Amino acid sequence: FPDQAVPTTAMSKCIPVECTSSPIVDIPASTTIDHSKPSPNFQIGIGRMKKSTAVQCDRCTNSSKDRRKSKFVEPSNYKVKNQDGSKTGSEKGITLLEQIIRTHPIWYLQHIGRSAASHLLRPMKEGAFIVRSSSKPDAMALSIRSPPGLTSDIDHYLIESTGPDRNVRIESSPYYFKSLPLLIEHYCLNGEELQTNLVLPIAITRCCTSMQLQSLALMGQG
DSSP states (O other): OOOOOOOSSOOSOOSOGGGTTSGGGGOOOOOGGGSOOOOTTHHHHHHHHHHSGGGOBOOOOOOOOOOOSOEEOOOOOOOOOOTTOOOOGGGGTOOHHHHHHHTHHHHEETTOOHHHHHHHHTTSOTTOEEEEEOSSTTEEEEEEEOOTTSSOSEEEEEEEEETTTTEEEETTOSEEBSSHHHHHHHHHHOOGGGTSOOOOBHHHHTOOSHHHHHHHHGGGGO
């Protein structure tokens, strides 16, 4: 899709006030050289994550018609339901967007590359994802566990930064977002462009409080 001017009708960040202090809200698409070296405990943290129920993912499906017109996509109040019908954190006052923001250390692994992301995602279920560094300037990468039957079991997409306000989007997508969490939220609900919906770990969706989300997120920090 050709680049189009970002609409100026939605200038403020659509992030809940209680979540605006999270560093993930203001992280633009960037290059791998912008990131500091991982801490000594980084590999330990990855090991804990691989063994934890926090990375056991179930599929979340939803669909909507693809729109070809470039636009901002505002966050929704979508509430996730577990397959067993039990109430999730979203139904108890925790939104999908808050789940994404407060647990970003689990899915935002800026120091790993393509091969490491593929290794982590391969044993997981469809829709599991990692946002990681990219060697391309002004870009990050989104790695996703693909649905069965596709040529590759792991798909990789560029997340690029566009415009003077550093909005983010999947490369060539008509959808622009004011922050990375809003992009992730959209593709959790609408997976047509990616061939599957992004899926948060079951352990995240079952959290009932913000404190539980924060405790779960500590596993990603080692």
